[in-house]
Amino acid sequence: MDTRDTACPPTDSAPVQPKDFIRLIVEEDNRTGRWDGRVHTRFPPEPNGYLHLGHAKSICLNFGLAREYGGKCNLRFDDTNPLKESDEYVQSIQRDVTWMGFNWDGMYYASDYFEQLYQFAEQLILKGKAYVDSQTAEEIRTARGTLTEPGVNSPWRDRSVEENLDLFRRMRAGEFPDGAHVLRAKIDMAHPNIVMRDPTMYRIRHTPHHRTGNAWCIYPLYDYTHCISDSLEGITHSLCTLEFENNRALYDWVLDELDAYxxxxxxxxxxxxxxxxxxxxxxxxxxxxxxxxxWDDPRLPTLSGVRRRGVPAAALRSFCEKIGLARCDNMVDIALLDHCIREELNATAPRAMAVLKPLKVTITNYPEEQVEWFDFPWHPEKPEMGTRPLPFSRTLWIEQDDFREDAPRKWFRLAPGKEVRLRYAYYITCTEVVKDDAGNVVELKCTYDPETKGGWSKDGRKVKGTLHWLSAAHAKTAEARLYDRLFLEENPMDKKRHGKEFLECLNPESLHILPSIFIEPALAEAAPGFVCQFERLAYFCVDTRHSAPGAPVFNRTATLKDSWAKTERAGLAGEG
Structure with missing residues (x-):
């Protein structure tokens, strides 16, 4: 479903790509010259954690908008809480933005502006628009009121300008312990918007900052800092998610009171x-x-996690484009993200041969010492990607799931007496099933038709089943990690619906490790981060943390089944 709010009317008979409401705002601003034709955005994460898929949407919007309209986009770290922030997060955010395919025009920190922010706070005190409150945090919370009841003025609200200025300067000098005082904006404790009920602007925290060290013991809060940072950087379009809608009134109030850009x-x-x-x-x-x-666990929706799982940045950009921008909250089906991943990898990922659950096949009429080499394309639709040779011998590995002893009527894979094609090699027929003492199938004995070399019959007979395979004598071993959804519930946070805490929704089968799979020789030395399709199985990526030379670990990136594309096709057929 298209979540975009509106579209530009077509100017001729050719279809016009709908534009989201933010781009319409930008184009109207450019038409009227509101910002002198400038488009200057910013991506302002707090460096208190790793970026996730929600940030990818904001990255694509802010950087993409600047790129599209010939503008600029800043990367700014809103680092105002030294208790939770670190340089580790700063570095990870830079890596993620770069990986997403964007470059910033300037990199800034809220801490760059600490002195200016402090001076602006003194200006508000001198105007009688800010005061030092000596209540506890709990007292301030209690006095703020509710949606239906107004707040109560602080007993310290009417301190004189001189007293407020003296206390604020002493706060900066480190005379008071944490929590002794805060600086609050003086607005209206009966304001219908609770955000505007004398919000806190500064708090005392005797905690070293990751950039400024011990230079400060008072720190500005986000809502006070953010708007001033935007102003100082000359931002034109400050784009925020909906949870900041109520905070816009405070954004405007601070800048208006300071008479700032x-x-x-x-x-x-x-x-x-x-x-x-x-x-x-x-x-x-x-x-x-x-x-x-x-943080980079491939099951997490962090950008470092999906990158380690093998998701291409181009797939995330495509996903963000497809979901568009809306003014109202909605829930996006994760199947659409999976579809975008498959769509990108189908076009770009080389193909390779691997067997996850091996079953031995012995071709009884094939010479014991003979080895043939067949050329396999890296991509069947992209000859420019080239080919590589794969060995064929008497003993092979195939997938256990490609054999049924008691096969149903429409079973097109291997079964007793049934003929199938080995991809790019030969037709084989199962003649005998070997079992262990427990009755488990451990080997299949087959014969091959030498007249079907290359996987095609000279007499024109056809088979419907095509299997992937590996020569047992040449195959290399590796580990595979099959990742699934981390949560079992559609909305893990919706306790009212399923009655569980979000941790109770964790999927205990979200990771299944196969310690010994077989791969073709060319994959044994694949570099960390290499992504390919294991033919007929799934897309896999060489893990960047646990792989070693000659001992790769493959993370499953995405299965081949595309439920989203199937749903979309059904929907289009219904519309027709």
Whole structure:
């Protein structure tokens, strides 16, 4: 479903690509000359965690908008909380933005502006628009009121300008312990928007900052800092997710009271994805409590996690383009993301041979010492990707799932007496099934037709089943990790619907390790990050953390089955 709000009317008979409401705003601003033709956006993450798929949407919007309209986009770290921020997160964010395919025009930190922010706060005190409050955090919370009841003025709200200025300067000098005082904006404790009920602007925290060290012991809060940072950087379009809609009034109030350059804040719906949690707080909990293997666990929706799983950045950009921008929250089916991943990898990923659950096949009429080499294309539709030779011998590995002893009527793979094609090699027929003492099938004995070399019959007979395979004498071993959805519930955070805490929704089968699979020789030395399709199985990526030279670990990136494409085709057929 297209979640975009509106579209430009067509100017001729040719179809016109719909434009989202933010691009329409930008184009109207450019038409009227509101910003002198400038488009200057920013991507402003807090460096208190790793970026996730929701950030990918914001990255594509802010950097993409600047690129599309010949503007600029800043990368800015809103680093105002030293308790939760670190340089590790700063570095990871830079890696993620670069990996997504974007470059920033300037890199900034809120901490670059600490002195200016402080001076602006003194200006507000001198105007009588800010005061030092000595209540506890709990007292301030209680006095703020509710949606139906107004707040109560602080007993310190009417301190004189002189007293407020003196206390604020002493706060900066480090005379008071954490929590002794805060600086609050003086607006209206009866304001219908609770955000505007004398919000806190500064707090005391005797904690070293990852950039400024011990230079400061008071730190500005996000809502006060963000708008001033936008102003100082000359941002034109300040794009935020919907949870900041109520905060826009404070954004405007601060800049108006300071008589500062005033960007326009516009909100759009954040990304909500089925079977996924995109709350940074919840992701931190999953990592710190050991439910996953670090921030780059391939089951996590972090950009480092999906990158390690083998997801191409181009697939994420395509996904963000397809979901568009909305003004109202909605839930996006994760099947659409999977579809975008497959769509990209189908076009770009080389093909390779691997057997995940091996079953031995002995071709009884094939010479014991003979080895033939067949050329396999790296991509059947892209001859420019070239070929590589694969050996064929008397003893092979095929997938256990490609054999049925008691096959149903429409079974086109291998069964007793049934003939199938070995991809690019020969036709074979199963003549005998070998079992162990427990009755498990451990080997198939087959014969081959030497007149079907290359996988095609000279007499014109056809078979419907084509299997992948590996020469047992030449195959290399590796490990495969089959990743599945991390959560079993469509919306893990919707406790009202399923009655569970989000941790109770974790999928205990989200990771299945196959310690010994077989791969073709060319894959044994594949570099970390290499992505390919194991033919007929799935897309896999060489793990960047656990692989070693000659001992690759393959992470499953995506299965081949595309439920989203099937649904879309059914929908189009219904419309027809």
């Amino acid at each position: 005033h960007p326009q804040q516009t909100e759009f719906a954040r990304l909500n994805l089925t079977y996924t949690v995109l709350s940074k707080r919840r992701l931190i909990q999953l990592v710190e409590e050991g439910h996953v293997d670090g």
